[in-house]
Amino acid sequence: xxxxxxxxxxxxxxxxxxxxxxxxxxxxxxxxxxxxxxxxxxxxxxxxxxxxxxxxxxxxxxxxxxxxxxxxxxxxxxxxxxxxxxxxxxxxxxxxxxxxxxxxxxxxxxxxxxxxxxxxxxxxxxxxxxxxxxxxxxxxxxxxxxxxxxxxxxxxxxxxxxxxxxxxxxxxxxxxxxxxxxxxxxx
Amino acid sequence: xxxxxxxxxxxxxxxxxxxxxxxxxxxxxxxxxxxxxxxxxxxxxxxxxxxxxxxxxxxxxxxxxxxxxxxxxxxxxxxxxxxxxxxxxxxxxxxxxxxxxxxxxxxxxxxxxxxxxxxxxxxxxxxxxxxxxxxxxxxxxxxxxxxxxxxxxxxxxxxxxxxxxxxxxxxxxxxxxxxxxxxxxxxxxxxxxxx
Numbered sequence: 011x012x013x014x015x016x017x018x019x020x021x022x023x024x025x026x027x028x029x030x031x032x033x034x035x036x037x038x039x040x041x042x043x044x045x046x047x048x049x050x051x052x053x054x055x056x057x058x059x060x061x062x063x064x065x066x067x068x069x070x071x072x073x074x075x076x077x078x079x080x081x082x083x084x085x086x087x088x089x090x091x092x093x094x095x096x097x098x099x100x101x102x103x104x105x106x107x108x109x110x111x112x113x114x115x116x117x118x119x120x121x122x123x124x125x126x127x128x129x130x131x132x133x134x135x136x137x138x139x140x141x142x143x144x145x146x147x148x149x150x151x152x153x154x155x156x157x158x159x160x161x162x163x164x165x166x167x168x169x170x171x172x173x174x175x176x177x178x179x180x181x182x183x184x185x186x187x188x189x190x191x192x193x194x195x196x197x
Numbered sequence: 198x199x200x201x202x203x204x205x206x207x208x209x210x211x212x213x214x215x216x217x218x219x220x221x222x223x224x225x226x227x228x229x230x231x232x233x234x235x236x237x238x239x240x241x242x243x244x245x246x247x248x249x250x251x252x253x254x255x256x257x258x259x260x261x262x263x264x265x266x267x268x269x270x271x272x273x274x275x276x277x278x279x280x281x282x283x284x285x286x287x288x289x290x291x292x293x294x295x296x297x298x299x300x301x302x303x304x305x306x307x308x309x310x311x312x313x314x315x316x317x318x319x320x321x322x323x324x325x326x327x328x329x330x331x332x333x334x335x336x337x338x339x340x341x342x343x344x345x346x347x348x349x350x351x352x353x354x355x356x357x358x359x360x361x362x363x364x365x366x367x368x369x370x371x372x373x374x375x376x377x378x379x380x381x382x383x384x385x386x387x388x389x390x391x392x
Binding site for chain 1: 261
């Protein structure tokens with residue numbers, strides 16, 4: 011009898027260990043995490059608008075008054091610039107790394123003149139950029155990224171149906187793409 | 198002669214069965230620690246950050262939802278009324294009071310995998326801060342019911358339980374250091390069945 015009790019105790023300790031191992035390691039092997047789903051939306055460096063019903067990538071726009079676009083980025087080859095502007099009552103943007111940790115977020119009131127203009131770069135690229143800031147990005151917010159890949163979420167609000175045209179224009183004109191950042195360098 | 202294999206089998210069955218079950222339960226039941234609970238409303242202001250606890254990180258890796266950044270907003274979810282009883286579509290509820298300071302907010306009943314836009318369903322299945330009627334002091338009163346109600350009415354699905362989500366956009370509550378007095382509207386049951 012004592013042996014059975016001992017086996018049960020061993021089992022419970024094993025269960026607790028397994029529980030901890032799964033919880034701690036799940037973020038590293040999950041194939042359902044947000045970054046994998048954003049990658050499944052399509053090409054990198056393009057904003058993909060999220061549909062009202064669950065798409066094949068497993069993403070959906072939940073809030074009935076919001077419109078959302080996502081863009082996966084990879085800055086290992088060069089920085090990317092996120093740019094959007096337009097007449098919408100509210101917009102917000104958040105940058106996440108590949109582990110879905112928030113790196114940076116901004117909304118239309120915290121941005122200068124209500125225009126979204128952010129450059130994502132690695133620390134090395136930033137040093138090069140700061141030496142001679144290219145003309146188009148002199149007004150941009152420079153965000154230093156510790157990881158090379160991740161995703162950007164851009165949201166805007168449609169409080170009444172009449173705002174939806176502006177929201178669509180805002181999201182479809184939003185840019186999330188590499189730019190000519192070493193134009194003055196000689197090779 | 199089969200005693201030792203039998204004991205090993207018991208230990209292994211409990212270890213794997215219990216370990217997997219408890220993990221699935223934990224991922225299903227909670228979004229992690231560090232919740233702000235205000236009455237029936239629950240929010241996780243740090244769930245999207247690197248500071249989130251291992252349970253929150255696991256949950257978000259398995260759920261794969263696009264969370265709100267701290268400058269974007271804060272999402273409150275309610276599954277019960279003020280007394281702790283689950284929200285049921287057979288009952289009517291009254292949401293009354295103020296939201297924490299926020300530029301805009303939206304309120305809707307959550308349905309998995311699908312957006313319920315009010316302009317598509319012809320019923321007020323979602324409300325926002327611009328579309329509701331308020332008292333002179335800025336507070337509001339919303340009736341949540343399957344039946345049509347005067348003034349602010351939030352229509353809920355026909356049957357079963359439901360969850361409500363209140364998203365505050367551009368709110369200091371998202372980065373709350375406890376300095377802001379957070380008060381959420383109270384969810385009160387005002388009767389069950391068709392009155």
